[in-house]
Amino acid sequence: xxxxxxxxxxxxxxxxxxxxxxxxxxxxxxxxxxxxxxxxxxxxxxxxxxxxxxxxxxxxxxxxxxxxxxxxxxxxxxxxxxxxxxxxxxxxxxxxxxxxxxxxxxxxxxxxxxxxxxxxxxxxxxxxxxxxxxxxxxxxxxxxxxxxxxxxxxxxxxxxxxxxxxxxxxxxxxxxxxxxxxxxxxxxxxxxxxxxxxxxxxxxxxxxxxxxxxxxxxxxxxxxxxxxxxxxxxxxxxxxxxxxxxxxxxxxxxxxxxxxxxxxxxxxxxxxxxxxxxxxxxxxxxxxxxxxxxxxxxxxx
Amino acid sequence: xxxxxxxxxxxxxxxxxxxxxxxxxxxxxxxxxxxxxxxxxxxxxxxxxxxxxxxxxxxxxxxxxxxxxxxxxxxxxxxxxxxxxxxxxxxxxxxxxxxxxxxxxxxxxxxxxxxxxxxxxxxxxxxxxxxxxxxxxxxxxxxxxxxxxxxxxxxxxxxxxxxxxxxxxxxxxxxxxxxxxxxxxxxxxxxxxxxxxxxxxxxxxxxxxxxxxxxxxxxxxxxxxxxxxxxxxxxxxxxxxxxxxxxxxxxxxxxxxxxxxxxxxxxxxxxxxxxxxxxxxxxxxxxxxxxxxxxxxxxxx
Numbered sequence: 276x277x278x279x280x281x282x283x284x285x286x287x288x289x290x291x292x293x294x295x296x297x298x299x300x301x302x303x304x305x306x307x308x309x310x311x312x313x314x315x316x317x318x319x320x321x322x323x324x325x326x327x328x329x330x331x332x333x334x335x336x337x338x339x340x341x342x343x344x345x346x347x348x349x350x351x352x353x354x355x356x357x358x359x360x361x362x363x364x365x366x367x368x369x370x371x372x373x374x375x376x377x378x379x380x381x382x383x384x385x386x387x388x389x390x391x392x393x394x395x396x397x398x399x400x401x402x403x404x405x406x407x408x409x410x411x412x413x414x415x416x417x418x419x420x421x422x423x424x425x426x427x428x429x430x431x432x433x434x435x436x437x438x439x440x441x442x443x444x445x446x447x448x449x450x451x452x453x454x455x456x457x458x459x460x461x462x463x464x465x466x467x468x469x470x471x472x473x474x475x476x477x478x479x480x481x482x483x484x485x486x487x488x489x490x491x492x493x494x495x496x497x498x499x500x501x502x503x504x505x506x507x508x509x510x511x512x513x514x515x516x517x518x519x520x521x522x523x524x525x526x527x528x529x530x531x532x533x534x535x536x537x538x539x540x541x542x543x544x545x546x547x548x549x550x551x552x553x554x555x556x557x558x559x560x561x562x563x564x565x566x567x568x569x570x571x572x573x574x575x576x
Numbered sequence: 577x578x579x580x581x582x583x584x585x586x587x588x589x590x591x592x593x594x595x596x597x598x599x600x601x602x603x604x605x606x607x608x609x610x611x612x613x614x615x616x617x618x619x620x621x622x623x624x625x626x627x628x629x630x631x632x633x634x635x636x637x638x639x640x641x642x643x644x645x646x647x648x649x650x651x652x653x654x655x656x657x658x659x660x661x662x663x664x665x666x667x668x669x670x671x672x673x674x675x676x677x678x679x680x681x682x683x684x685x686x687x688x689x690x691x692x693x694x695x696x697x698x699x700x701x702x703x704x705x706x707x708x709x710x711x712x713x714x715x716x717x718x719x720x721x722x723x724x725x726x727x728x729x730x731x732x733x734x735x736x737x738x739x740x741x742x743x744x745x746x747x748x749x750x751x752x753x754x755x756x757x758x759x760x761x762x763x764x765x766x767x768x769x770x771x772x773x774x775x776x777x778x779x780x781x782x783x784x785x786x787x788x789x790x791x792x793x794x795x796x797x798x799x800x801x802x803x804x805x806x807x808x809x810x811x812x813x814x815x816x817x818x819x820x821x822x823x824x825x826x827x828x829x830x831x832x833x834x835x836x837x838x839x840x841x842x843x844x845x846x847x848x849x850x851x852x853x854x855x856x857x858x859x860x861x862x863x864x865x866x867x868x869x870x871x872x873x874x875x876x877x
Contacts, residue, residue: 318704360700360704360707361707362698362700362704362705362706362707362708362711363704363707364707365707365708365710365711365715366706366707366708366710366711366715367715368673368677368711368715369670369671369673369674370670372669372670372673373670376669396698396699396700396724397663397697398697398724399661399663399695399697400749400750400751401751403619403661403663403664404663405663405667406661406662406663406664406665406666406667407663407666407667409666409667410663410666410667410669414666414667414668414669423697423699423724423726424726424757425724425725425726425746425749425757425758426746426749426751426753426754427751427753427754427755427756427757427758428753428756429751429752429753429756430749430751430753430754445726445727448701448726448727448731449701450701450702450727450728450730450731451730452727452728452729452730452731453727453728453730453731454728455728455729455730455775455779456725456726456728456768456771456772456775457726457728459762459763459768459771460762460763461760461761461762461763462760462761462762462763462765464763467757467760467768470757470760471757474756474757478756
């Protein structure tokens with residue numbers, strides 16, 4: 276097994292000749308070019324939806340979708356992506372599936388230029404992933420999905436083969452205990468998360484130029500390390516807001532050579548900014564505030 | 577970070593004082609005591625369901641559930657567990673959810689002593705996992721779930737806290753490319769999969785005595801290593817049959833100190849043994865054949 280750190284050679288994996296950018300990456304770049312780096316996390320917990328929305332409907336799928344649509348309307352101007360996490364929808368079984376589908380359909384119709392990242396954290400062996408790819412890209416019509424690296428590129432081929440779609444690989448996650456396996460030191464002195472990053476960038480993962488990585492804002496030093504390894508690949512950065520990630524350090528560490536490359540997610544901090552009737556307005560203000568802060572840090576850097 | 581190999585100290589994590597066995601482990605032990613080690617993998621791909629079943633219904637959930645029920649009736653006598661993989665159901669969106677729920681409800685009503693393992697390979701950060709736990713244990717009423725280790729025990733607490741449920745951690749998976757990260761050598765000379773096994777057995781994972789591991793039958797040497805580390809913990813062993821796993825080597829390597837501890841899965845090899853009208857009978861015969869082979873190997877050992 277060769278361990279290939281990539282970065283020091285200065286190669287940028289998404290600029291290799293002959294590798295096309297996925298539609299997902301192109302959509303992102305168009306948003307970044309406008310200065311949009313905020314990813315709105317649609318982690319719509321039913322119990323936190325304001326009463327004013329609950330009163331609108333009798334059925335769970337309609338209530339959840341109705342809330343999401345108001346959030347989408349209030350925040351789209353600042354968004355580089357929307358990111359529903361499947362866990363919050365699956366909790367409601369078939370109803371949740373319907374709510375998620377209604378939500379994505381709305382985005383596709385109203386804001387077709389904003390990519391949808393399905394934060395599903397999937398990963399099974401070969402053929403079995405066809406079922407998950409069908410769920411994410413046909414049932415849900417998402418533009419990208421998050422995946423676990425543990426089974427390796429060979430297992431994830433059904434995802435990686437989708438040239439148009441973004442495949443975002445968990446690298447250093449935002450949770451306090453992320454280091455249990457991700458920070459383990461390997462025989463050659465690299466840490467596991469850095470090895471994952473180098474494999475995704477220079478191993479069998481990114482042949483279609485459609486990969487990205489997930490690195491928590493709670494670990495800016497690791498984010499800087501990953502950026503130094505992967506060149507200009509997109510990095511989804513969760514953990515701002517409720518989880519306590521450091522925005523300034525994350526933007527400094529996360530920017531690519533173009534000042535782009537970041538998908539900075541906030542979920543609860545935006546969508547549940549207020550539990551009153553002004554919830555959508557409050558969400559829009561939070562998204563704008565985050566958008567402005569990111570751009571101030573970019574300009575100061 | 578201490579690396580604790582456990583095995584050499586001879587401690588068996590599921591026998592530590594004060595640790596209760598989960599209901600899942602008790603259910604398994606009752607099946608093992610009868611000589612049942614076959615796990616019937618309900619990987620029900622719609623396109624492979626025999627015409628004779630397709631003709632029965634107009635609706636996808638009913639067709640899938642009807643096929644599964646025939647398989648359950650034909651194989652339950654030999655089963656230690658049933659294991660539906662969520663990917664095959666999610667591919668059909670809300671319909672698939674309904675098919676899966678109907679299937680598990682049938683097992684719970686007709687064969688309440690046979691545990692249901694939801695092969696969902698989930699794993700998100702802290703609170704988000706509540707949604708997945710709700711899906712698996714409330715919506716679906718499963719007895720156990722498979723999870724990815726990459727985010728660490730801290731992230732998986734919402735699963736691990738379910739004392740009654742089994743939490744089966746991917747350790748060495750059955751796919752050809754499993755080694756990309758799982759075989760990486762760590763600074764102390766251990767391989768990653770062995771470190772995962774030792775953490776699950778002796779770290780913060782198994783405080784409720786409800787953990788198990790997943791090790792592919794395609795890697796009997798690694799299975800032997802994992803068994804030497806984890807004592808009598810349950811090991812789910814997929815990869816027999818279509819994937820080419822070696823049954824004899826797996827049974828020799830996978831048995832615990834009681835001659836138990838194995839959940840030997842076959843999916844396609846059983847459920848799609850015939851595409852004719854005799855599909856259920858053929859499934860029953862395949863399950864019996866696997867059951868008999870396992871017990872012959874156990875007795876010869």
